[in-house]
Amino acid sequence: MIGNFPYIAVAILIGLGVYTLIFKKNLIKIAIGITLIESGANLFLITLGYRKGAVAPIYTQAPEGMTMVLPTPQALTLTSIVIGVATTALILSIAMIIYKKYGTINTDEVRRLKE
Amino acid sequence: MKNEMSRIVRTVTTLIYGFIIVYGFYVIAHGHLTPGGGFQGGAIAASAFALLVVTYGDQGVKDFLKKDILSLVESTGLVLFIAFAFFGLGVTFFYNFMANSGGLFGNSAIIGINPGDLNTGGIIPIMNIAVGLEVLAALGVIILTMSVGSKNTKKKENS
């Protein structure tokens, strides 16, 4: 049970993100929900790369005789964090444009494209 | 409503924003030795831009952070990055042709734990610098555009 605590944290984070996405009506809150899911996915990637009692995989002045952590998840998470920044910046600027044009960011009033 | 911060914030910002940018470039330049690299260093330097925009407002920053210079820096960073990927095309795309080749950034590192020699790593430091410039300028443009964009949405509200 203790072994997969981080994965339970991931499940909770993604669950919270999906909850805000489905039930919240405010555009900014939906953007926050997506960021929550994104941080959950990043946490999941990073926790896969840990090795018990290991050190960061950098050889400059590394402590003697220690094993090293798996390096690939760190590279993958770096990429997905920058992608997260890009998507959040774009979503928030679209929400700003919608506010500029419709004067509201509540999804019920914004629903012009009904049929 | 003057949106500038109080005097304390402005004096502190004028003092430290230079150091933040220098620290950002340190993280970019030593990407292949110490933890960090192009993206992290670029983000640190861009945080200095955010600090300036918050304290002086995007009108006050207009002479220091011009958007077209930033987009020029961004394009040069990206073109530098993909050019060094193209140079490796003799063998394959993204081939590290400068590693262990003796020239610039060409020394081969001492295997195992070593104090770290800046002149190693082949095309990795150059790509670090290219991506650092790109992220620095890209985040700068995003901060400026969104701060300008968010201002005139308020006007729409009371019209």
Next chain:
Amino acid sequence: MSSILTHSPALVMALPLLAAFLTPVVGRFNRKILGWFISVILGLTLGITILMAIQILTNGSMIYVFGGSEAGLTLPSGYTVPIRIIFHIDAMGIFMGLITAVVSFLAAIYSLSFMQKESGLEKYYALLLLLATGMFGMEFTGDIFNFFVFLEIASISSVALIAFRSTLSGEPAEAGYKYMVVSSISALMVLFAVGLFYGQYDVLNMATIASVMQFTQLDKIALILLVTVLSMKAGSVPMHMWTPDAYSEAPAAITMVLVAASQASLYALFRVSFSLYNISLNTVTIGWIIIILGVLSMFIGVTMAIIQKDIKRLMAYHAISQTGYMLLGVGVGLAVLANPVALDSFGIKAMEGSIFHIMNHAMYKGLLFLTAGALFYRTGTRDLNKMGGLANNMFYTTIFFIIGAAAIAGIPPFNGFASKLIIYESVYKFNPLLSIIAMLVSILTLASFVKVFHSAFLGPKLEQYKKVQEVPKSMLFAMATLACIIVLFGLFPDVIVKNLVHPAVMALINQTNYTATILGGI
């Protein structure tokens, strides 16, 4: 010449990327040559893609290791796991690559005059190049994390392009927002699936995962996640709400590329279910799930389309119903993958029909959207009730519209008929009811396009459209090429099926060949 060929996978990706990076700089100097510069670049990419297609169809799939000491060296000495990013382009990948290349080239030509009055043109062209690169990356890559990165590039650039016209009115921004939410969720769930695979097998290459996988509980979860999320991106029914808004708000040339982009995620769905999992999972249930998705898409797409009055929303709903045909064909193929007797008698035929339908759909749906764009370019409205009698003064556009409408409805001389006929035959052998539904939907499609033709083109010449004349040459050229391709495919379908579609289906079906090319038969 041969060195261009060995490095062609990298060139096809790097050329549009380099052009996209230079576009803001080129655009600042002079805006006039910008459109031509982009069209030349996309033309070159189309040329390289055709070169690669000939190479792949003659002697097997192509591998390119990025940064490796040699283009073909996939495994480092003494290791059984590839460590670099490998592009693995087989017949199916290049089949989709050809669609992307043709569609993006024609979109660039079409926007030469279609986007003339818009501001911020260099951003539009750079985003078009990046969308094309994203789609190429999704179709050619052999590495699942790389697939996630290119899926993200394609999504963000298509969101920016959908919301391109939001300076005038608010609807494009709202359509862009909806599409952004959908593609963010799907990209993050793909990332979660990548985490599941990496956590268990510590490998990111698709072929290696396929050979190393033991179908644990987690792999089934990853499969369900990937299938739901990729069919959401491909616009199949239960999650299709974004398609009508996104397709109708984007500029016409971009809608054509968006159709090909959602087909790229359909290709990813096939790649996951055939090359990653293949016979190991009980293909009958997954096959039937995809069939049900297909039938639902077909039916709901066409019934919603009939009641539309905005021409582009109507065509968007038809796009959903046509995606249903593709899902149906491949679903039948997947359902019978396990027993070879049924597979040979009609399974392969069904898959050939649906994959051929992907190409045909990209062509005639693109043509229809371009004609809708031409109507919008001249009359300024997309509402069918306001249009009328445009046949008298927009002669060529009417001809192209008739060709497109006939092709989508499956009328004999055109390509829509060719692929639908193969689907009807093979699906009939599998389960007669499904093919009857398919035929019924095809008739409803014809009915709704006759309605569009009547209200937009026939009838008396309305006074406000008196001075409307034909659209400029570059738009006509784009529509004319699509029309020729449609007629060409319609007249000689067996030539296309034999040496383009059949190898693609074979590349999808035998997974051992897919893994052998990377791992050298381990």
Next chain:
Amino acid sequence: MKKSIFAIALVFFVAFMLVAAFGMRIFGEPTVSEMDDYYIQNAQAETGANNVVTTIVFDYRGFDTLGEATVLFTAVLGITALFREAAK
């Protein structure tokens, strides 16, 4: 009515995630790590850099980073396109 469908979907999804959480191997003991051991042993020899993660980001998986810098570039293009002033 719609709310209850969403609520059921949410509960199903979270249960889905928890099953994945409990199914995954123990945190801290990677069962297979052949690819990563290759990086740790050979990164210094092949590229000369000390930071193994940076060698992966820029050399072994450099194409990912090119794709990712493009993602940032696309976002900047999208945002500047959104906030441009309309055609005169």
